[in-house]
Amino acid sequence: MSGSALPNAFGTPVLESVMRATPEDFRVDELDGFQAHGEGEHLLLTIEKRGLNTTDVARRLARWAGIGEVGIGYAGMKDRHAVTTQRFSVHLPKRVAPALEALQESASGEGTLKVVHQHWHNRKLPRGALAGNRFTLTLRQVRGEREAIAARLQQIAQRGIPNWFGEQRFGRGGGNVAQALAMFAGRRVKREQRSMLLSAARSQLFxxxxxxxxxAGCWDQPMEGEVWMLAGSRSVFGPEAWSEALAERLASFDIHPSGPLWGEGELRSAHACAALELDAVSDAASLKLRQGLEQAELKQERRALRLRPEQFAWQWLAEDVLELRFALPPGAYATAVLHELGQVGEAGRDERGEAQADAR
Known part of the structure; x- marks a missing residue:
């Protein structure tokens, strides 16, 4: 389900703008999930890159170190058309690293990279080993009423936003869902593509x-039979009777309502909540996606329906230039924040011929 087809939680969009006029307009800084051990055979490098995606840097690191790409680790994927900072690990059993100057000079064309920090660690950096991402986004050619934009930004800061899977999860033109249906119908795909298509199918249903x-106006409110997710974790509890204690925890963003990440097994939700979830995924295409995910032996899981951008702040850099700053947890999409503001196009997107990956 593409961003343009998604409803808005706070009503009519309040602005139109473009972003990524330059890579500096989309800055992402990875938040470390742990401290380096200080010893071991893996060199942890914090790298700032421009005009390169995560795979580009991993390949350069492998060539620089003289090892296979399997020896390179990273926690999350970052976009090419941005300035991003993220960690990589390089397996160097002899603890001898080539000169960093050679690595920094290896980027070609417009792409550049710079090593910001380096530490030794005792194991390879696994996927998902990050606390989140900090974003600084610059929107240009902003059109809209200042008062309406300010009011919408305040709503986002105070209530949070629906925790959509961004259009990046669904591929160009949303084609990953169609490919997932074809895979479930018997089409053979490569192993790495299979994982991507399973994720797209789950994301579509969510x-x-x-x-x-x-x-229904209840994305951040309880339903009968609700399953609750603890903020900052994947731990869930419920259903249980609504209480003043739950109301206080919901208001303080300690817990969030949750929705299903489909797989085999029974829904954990009950009553009105379960009825809504089942009805939302009861069309013919959704039934095929559900069956495919169950046959793939994925288990029923949950994802928070509500997302609260942390340290949310904004300022006008010029009459039509708006800067947004916020942090998101792993697996959340900056485009979900932009969706609640309005139509934000990407400068030069048609020329690039691709949708850009969000940081996660």
């Missing part, structure tokens, strides 16, 4: 459930 909750 977004359909979240769409129903947004349309």
């Amino acid at each position: 977004n359909q459930v979240l769409t129903r909750r947004v349309e």
Whole structure:
């Protein structure tokens, strides 16, 4: 389900703008999930890159170190058309690293990279080993009423936003869902593509459930039979009777309503909540996605329906230039924040011929 098809939680969009006029307009800094051990055979490098994606840097690191790409680790994927900072690990059993100057000079064309920090660690950096991402986004050619934009930004800061899977999860033109259906129908795909398509199928079903909750005005409110997710973790509890204690925890963003990440097994939700979830994914295409995910032996899991951007702040850099600053947890999309503001196009997107990956 593409961003343009998703409903808005706070009503009519309040602006139109473009972003990524330059890579500096989209800055992402990875938040470390742990401290380096200080010893071991893996060199942890914090690298600032421009005009390079994560795979580009991993390949350069492998060539620089004289090892296979399997010896390179990173926690998350970062976009090419941005300035991003993230960690990589390089397996160097002899603890001898080539000169960093050779690595920094290896980037070609517009792409550049710079090593910001280096530490030794005792194991390879695994996927997902980050605390989140900090974003600084610059929107240009902003059109809209200043008062309406300010009011919408305050709503986002105070209430949070629906925790959509961004259009990046669904591929160019949303084609990953169609490919997932073809895979479930018997089409053979490569192993790495299979994982991507399974994720797209799950994300599609989740977004359909979240769409129903947004349309019903209860994406950040309880339903009978609700399953709650603890903020900052994947731990869930419930259903349980609504209480003043739950109301206080919901208001303080300690817990969030949750929706299904589909797989085999029974839904954990019950009553009105379960009925809404099942109805949202009862069309023919959704039934095929559900069956495919169950046959792939994925287990039923949950994802928070509500997302709160942390340290959310903004300022006008010029009459039509708005800067946004916020941090998001792993797996959340900056485009979900932009969606609640309005239509934000990407400068030069048609020329690039691709949708850009969000940081996660």
